[in-house]
Amino acid sequence: MILKRTLLLCLGLTMLPMLGGCQLKDIDKRYFVVSAGFDYSDNPAAPYRVSLRLALPSSKIEEGGAMSVVQTADAASIAEAVRHLKSTVDKELEFGHCREFILGRKLIEKDGIDNSLQWLSRRRDIQSVSNVMVGDPDAYSVVSLKPKSERYPGNSLFLSFGNEGTEAANTVTTYLFDLYRRVYETGLDPVLPVANVFRDAYKIDRAAVLDKDKTRLFLDSDETLLFNMTAFGVDNTILVLPDKPLNIVLAATHTTSKINLKGGEDPVAIVNIRIEGFLEQSPPHLLEKDWGGLERKMGKHFSEEAERMLYKIRDAGVDPYGFGLHYLADHHNAKGRWEKWKRLYPEIRFEVRANVSIQGSGLIR
Amino acid sequence: MIRYYYYHIFYVGMMNIMVLVPYVLISHRFDGAVSSFPLAIACGTLYSYVTSAVFQRFPGLGLPEIYKLFLPVWLANCLNMVGVVVWCTAGIIVLFSYSNTVGIFFDPEASSYLNLAIMAAASLWAASRTSRSVQFTHEVLLIVSTPIILWILFKALFSHWLDWDAIRLVADAGIRKPPSMVCLFAASFVFSGHMNITLFNRLNPSDLKFRFRWIIPIVGTFFLLVSFFVPIGFHGTQAVGNYLYVWSVTTDSLMMKYGFIQRVLYLFLLLYTFLSLVFVMNTWHTGMEFFKACFKKYKPQTDEVNVPAINWWICGVLAGLTFVYAYFTNDIFNRVAAELWLVTRFIIESILVMLLIVFVVMKKKGYMKRIDESRSPQSGGANR
Numbered sequence: 163m164i165l166k167r168t169l170l171l172c173l174g175l176t177m178l179p180m181l182g183g184c185q186l187k188d189i190d191k192r193y194f195v196v197s198a199g200f201d202y203s204d205n206p207a208a209p210y211r212v213s214l215r216l217a218l219p220s221s222k223i224e225e226g227g228a229m230s231v232v233q234t235a236d237a238a239s240i241a242e243a244v245r246h247l248k249s250t251v252d253k254e255l256e257f258g259h260c261r262e263f264i265l266g267r268k269l270i271e272k273d274g275i276d277n278s279l280q281w282l283s284r285r286r287d288i289q290s291v292s293n294v295m296v297g298d299p300d301a302y303s304v305v306s307l308k309p310k311s312e313r314y315p316g317n318s319l320f321l322s323f324g325n326e327g328t329e330a331a332n333t334v335t336t337y338l339f340d341l342y343r344r345v346y347e348t349g350l351d352p353v354l355p356v357a358n359v360f361r362d363a364y365k366i367d368r369a370a371v372l373d374k375d376k377t378r379l380f381l382d383s384d385e386t387l388l389f390n391m392t393a394f395g396v397d398n399t400i401l402v403l404p405d406k407p408l409n410i411v412l413a414a415t416h417t418t419s420k421i422n423l424k425g426g427e428d429p430v431a432i433v434n435i436r437i438e439g440f441l442e443q444s445p446p447h448l449l450e451k452d453w454g455g456l457e458r459k460m461g462k463h464f465s466e467e468a469e470r471m472l473y474k475i476r477d478a479g480v481d482p483y484g485f486g487l488h489y490l491a492d493h494h495n496a497k498g499r500w501e502k503w504k505r506l507y508p509e510i511r512f513e514v515r516a517n518v519s520i521q522g523s524g525l526i527r
Numbered sequence: 528m529i530r531y532y533y534y535h536i537f538y539v540g541m542m543n544i545m546v547l548v549p550y551v552l553i554s555h556r557f558d559g560a561v562s563s564f565p566l567a568i569a570c571g572t573l574y575s576y577v578t579s580a581v582f583q584r585f586p587g588l589g590l591p592e593i594y595k596l597f598l599p600v601w602l603a604n605c606l607n608m609v610g611v612v613v614w615c616t617a618g619i620i621v622l623f624s625y626s627n628t629v630g631i632f633f634d635p636e637a638s639s640y641l642n643l644a645i646m647a648a649a650s651l652w653a654a655s656r657t658s659r660s661v662q663f664t665h666e667v668l669l670i671v672s673t674p675i676i677l678w679i680l681f682k683a684l685f686s687h688w689l690d691w692d693a694i695r696l697v698a699d700a701g702i703r704k705p706p707s708m709v710c711l712f713a714a715s716f717v718f719s720g721h722m723n724i725t726l727f728n729r730l731n732p733s734d735l736k737f738r739f740r741w742i743i744p745i746v747g748t749f750f751l752l753v754s755f756f757v758p759i760g761f762h763g764t765q766a767v768g769n770y771l772y773v774w775s776v777t778t779d780s781l782m783m784k785y786g787f788i789q790r791v792l793y794l795f796l797l798l799y800t801f802l803s804l805v806f807v808m809n810t811w812h813t814g815m816e817f818f819k820a821c822f823k824k825y826k827p828q829t830d831e832v833n834v835p836a837i838n839w840w841i842c843g844v845l846a847g848l849t850f851v852y853a854y855f856t857n858d859i860f861n862r863v864a865a866e867l868w869l870v871t872r873f874i875i876e877s878i879l880v881m882l883l884i885v886f887v888v889m890k891k892k893g894y895m896k897r898i899d900e901s902r903s904p905q906s907g908g909a910n911r
Contacts, residue, residue, distance in 0.1 A: 283769075286631050289790060290779040339780040340688065343763035347693070350763065484692060491695040494703070 193217070193253040194260075196230065196316025199301025200240060200278050201266035208236040209273070211266075212243035213305045216251065217259075217315035230315040232306045240281040257285060261292045262319045263338070264357065266301040267370075267377075274375035275345070275352070283342050290339040293323045296370045296377070298358040307359050322366050323355070331399035332367040332387040345374055348500060349486020353389075356380065371480045379478040385471045392433050392468055392514070393483050395419045401437060401518065403460050410448070412460060412520065414439035423488050429506050431485055433468065433514045437461075440522045449523045461516035472512040481507065528731075529738060531662055532579070532724060534669050535809075536743055539720030540750035541676055542806050544774045545621050545628075545799060547865040549754045551713040553767055556759065561701025563710040564751060570711070571718020572744040574880050578721050579737040581883040584890065586733035589827060590725035590879075591820030596895055597886050600823075610725070610817040613868075613875055618654075618810035619849045620865050622646055623856065625803040628772050632779075632796060643853055647846040649804055654811035654845075655838035658730055658829040661812045665805055672801040679795055680753055682781055689760035697759050709866065712873040717754075718747040719876060726813040729829050771858060815841045 193216045201211040211234060218229040233250055237243035248255060265278055282288055297304040304319075312318045323335045334355040344352040356368040367383040381389055390396040391414075401412040419435040441449070448456065475482065486503050493499045543549065552560045585593050590610065594603035626642040634642075653664060683689070721743070758773045761780050770776045778795040788794060818841055819825050856864070889895065 286635055290776060291782045291790075337688075337780070339761065339776070343690070343761070343766045346766035346769070347763040348765065350690075484690075487690075487692045487696065491692040491699065494699045 191253050192256040193251055194219075195255055195257050196260060197262035197264065197305050197319055198257075198260055199264040199266065199297055199305035200269055201297075201301045202269040202272055203236050205236060208238055208243075210238070210240050210243050210269075210277070211236045211302070212240055212247060213302045214244075214247060214255070215305050215316060216255075223313055230308065232302075234302065240278060256287070258287045258289075260316075261289060262316065263292055263294045264297040264301040264304045265294065265354070267296055267298045267356075268300060270296060270354075270370070270372070270377050275341075275372065276375055279342060279345060282338055288338070290337065292338045293320055293355075294336050294338055294341050295355045295357045295366065298356050298368075303359050304357050304364065307362070307364065309363055311363075319357075319364060322357075322364060330366070331396060332383050332390060334369045334386060334390060334394075344482075347484075347487060349481060349488070349490055349503065350484040351480045351482050353482040371475060371478065371482050373480050378480045379475065381471070381475075384467070385474070388464075388468045388471045389475075389482070391417050391437070392419050392435055392472075395435075400442070401439070401460055401464055403456075403463050405445075408443065408445050410441065410445075410456070410460070411443040412437070412439045412518070413442040415521075421483065421485070421488060423485060423492060429510045431472075431510055431512050433472075433512065434517070435464075435468075435514065436517045436519070437464070438519050438521055441520060444523070449520065453520065457518045457520055460520075461518040464516040464518065465514040468514040468516070469512050472514070476507065476510060476512070479508070485510070529735065531666070531727065531730070532721075532737065533739070533742060534665055535723040535727070536575070536718075536720035536746055537673065538665070538669050538802060538805055539723075540717050540746050541673070542621075542802055543717045543750065543754055545625055545803055545806070546617070546716060546869065547624065547771075547862060548713045548716050548869070549758060549773050550771060550862070551866055551869065552710055552755050553758065553773060555707050555710050556697050556755075556764070556768070557700055557704070559701070559704045559707030560710045560714075560755065561698055562704055563706035563708075563714055564748075564755075566706055566711050567714035567718070567751070568744055568748055571715045571747055574715075574876060575718060575721035575743050576740060577880050578724055578883060579740065581887055582724050582728045582731075583735065583737055584887060585728065586731060586735060587729060589727075589729040589816070589820075591817060592729075592827060593883075593886060597889050598896065604821045607817045607821050609875065611814045613872060614810045614817065615814035615845055615848075616864075616868055617872070618650070618807040618814070618845065619852050620861065620868055621803055621810075622650060622807050622849050623853050624861055624865070625799065626853070627858070627861070628775055629796060629800070631772070632775055632792060640850070640853065643849065646800075646804065646807075647849055650807040650811060651839075651842045651846045653804065653808040654815060655834055655842040656812075657831050657834070658727065658812065658816070661808060662727060662730060665809065668801045668805050672798045675794065676798050676802075679778060679781070679791060679798075680757070682791070683757050683761070683777065684753065686761075686781065688780065689757065690763060691760065693764045694756050694760045697764055698756070709870065712870045713866070714751055715873055715876075716869055717751045718743065719872070722876060723809055723813065725879075726816055729827055771862070811842055811845050814845070 195214050196217045197215045199213040201213065202209055203211040213232055213234045215230050215232050218231065220229050233247050235243045235246040235250065237246050244255070263282060265275060269278070309318045322330065322333055334353060336354050341352050341354070344350050351374065352372045354370045354372065355366050356370050357364050357366045367386060369381045369386045369389060370377045371379040371381065387399060391399050395417045397416055399414045399417060401414055403410040414437045416438040417435065419433060422432040422434060424430045424432065486507065489503050490499060591603070591607055594606055598606070622643065626639060626646050629642050630637065630639040653661070754774065758777045759767050761777050762770065767773065775792060775796070779790060779792040781791040783789055783791055815838060819837060820827070
């Protein structure tokens with residue numbers, strides 16, 4: 163009796179793993195999408211061009227050994243384009259590993275990000291920590307680039323973001339969930355990194371600032387650096403003080419920034435920023451002469467540059483810092499505060515209080 | 528063993544995510560969610576103090592036995608059946624919403640019934656054991672999963688993507704609005720771990736003192752605030768309302784850069800598998816015992832060697848009901864059902880608390896229908 167039951171139980175248990183086989187496609191019947199690009203084609207009947215980079219699994223793992231193919235399809239919407247793409251490949255598309263989404267510059271200038279974002283946020287297999295960026299001049303050129311340094315298909319692009327691989331100071335990192343929140347939030351506007359192809363590599367050193375839908379402003383490389391430091395407090399940046407005969411360069415290792423908002427009749431946004439670092443380049447014996455003065459000079463220079471960038475962003479009518487949200491949070495539940503803020507923001511003054519502290523001359527003596 | 532009592536407090540605090548409590552609260556985030564928190568904290572704490580104080584006076588007796596002491600049989604049976612309905616529907620709702628979540632995030636291609644079948648089989652087996660086994664299983668699963676869940680919560684709490692402005696905005700706007708009833712009912716769920724004592728008091732030795740009860744408001748408040756405010760911090764004040772499984776999306780926004788799985792979501796869902804199974808096991812087991820208590824011949828046994836066939840039957844029916852529910856329901860209906868359940872639970876809990884106070888008074892005055900056959904604590908590992 164006991165034996166019979168045990169046998170039956172064993173049989174049942176061995177049958178259990180077979181359940182896993184139902185409705186599940188094997189890994190060798192799947193194509194892993196590693197980056198996806200959305201472009202605006204000039205065909206009004208099928209305006210969306212989706213380009214997917216599909217990884218080809220290979221047995222060897224080495225630099226330059228990454229193999230992939232790029233497929234493109236045009237359709238009236240992104241979802242349809244992805245469906246069409248399925249008919250051009252022999253395996254099921256799998257988005258679970260795709261962490262790079264590139265929106266063509268023309269797409270977000272003409273059509274806005276809304277369509278792409280709706281698709282991205284509805285697909286459950288797409289990670290919320292995917293990187294979203296703008297492709298300049300189009301997404302296809304960024305998607306189809308195959309850098310020589312790649313070990314795995316697609317990994318060189320996402321190593322550029324966050325601080326996973328390179329810790330580039332002027333690369334803005336925007337995750338999908340962050341983009342989604344910024345699109346819906348009152349008083350906080352989206353910002354996206356801009357990627358383009360430069361000599362067989364990606365160059366991601368600019369940022370696009372959007373209103374809720376379309377691009378309003380492109381920041382250049384230096385402004386992006388300033389933005390990154392003031393808005394996100396990104397570490398490992400540089401601070402340059404133009405000087406003769408040699409620019410003085412501070413390698414900032416630690417940055418903290420805090421925004422303080424003074425409302426009232428003459429609203430001021432005060433950005434307190436503290437930068438610590440050591441000199442990476444300077445004329446000899448500069449620090450011995452006037453350590454404190456140099457710190458003040460660098461701080462003043464940084465403040466001026468940052469203020470210019472802040473006014474530029476303000477004049478474009480966008481708010482990637484979230485000054486508006488900060489204002490709303492400060493001014494509790496007063497009626498019409500949002501309308502008031504919209505009136506205030508175009509006239510707001512900025513004050514950047516930079517506190518630079520030089521930890522050392524950087525010389526080994 | 529006082530720790531078994533606090534296990535319940537802890538796991539119900541964490542479980543609120545799966546009963547759609549954050550969803551209900553967040554959908555009312557601008558009209559009365561925040562202002563109902565102090566009320567919920569007060570209510571929850573008060574209720575758990577009252578229940579634990581009352582059950583301390585009836586050592587070794589579960590709720591059905593207490594009913595029997597004071598009430599006529601037909602009324603006791605009616606009340607037992609109310610208990611059965613409330614407990615079992617909780618299990619069914621959680622099982623359905625959990626298998627749905629798993630279906631969405633783990634394996635969208637597989638049939639949702641497959642997930643449900645596997646989970647229902649596990650719950651059926653676990654719930655049909657004896658009370659003592661259930662208690663031990665609970666302890667093991669909770670010890671495994673709690674530290675990692677807390678780690679995820681703290682990781683989210685200290686993430687620099689958390690937008691404190693959004694949190695301040697909601698907290699400020701919300702506290703000035705009059706409290707909303709639905710939010711009070713939903714928020715007080717976090718504190719309702721004490722309700723499990725209604726059955727598991729049978730396992731408590733007669734000299735058990737409920738010490739450290741000040742932990743209850745602290746634990747409850749912490750889980751309540753975290754499960755409400757962290758998603759708001761991650762998704763902003765507006766976008767957070769667009770999600771149904773708010774916490775799954777929130778944990779997906781976290782990254783374990785150096786972990787072997789990058790998506791925290793998978794770890795989170797795995798841990799919530801444990802918690803959901805514990806929840807379903809506890810609720811179904813309690814429901815089952817309440818149902819069995821309606822029969823005259825029934826003698827409460829907490830450490831039976833052989834599992835009686837009736838256990839299998841009752842839990843089998845419950846598993847079947849889950850399938851029926853899954854067949855007829857969808858996400859929208861489940862949302863409504865969860866909300867309805869949260870409301871009913873609170874009302875019934877309030878009635879029960881009052882009833883318990885009445886029982887204590889009756890005991891003092893000596894109005895007892897039957898004599899308290901003070902049961903000697905049954906043999907079992909926990910007492911020794």
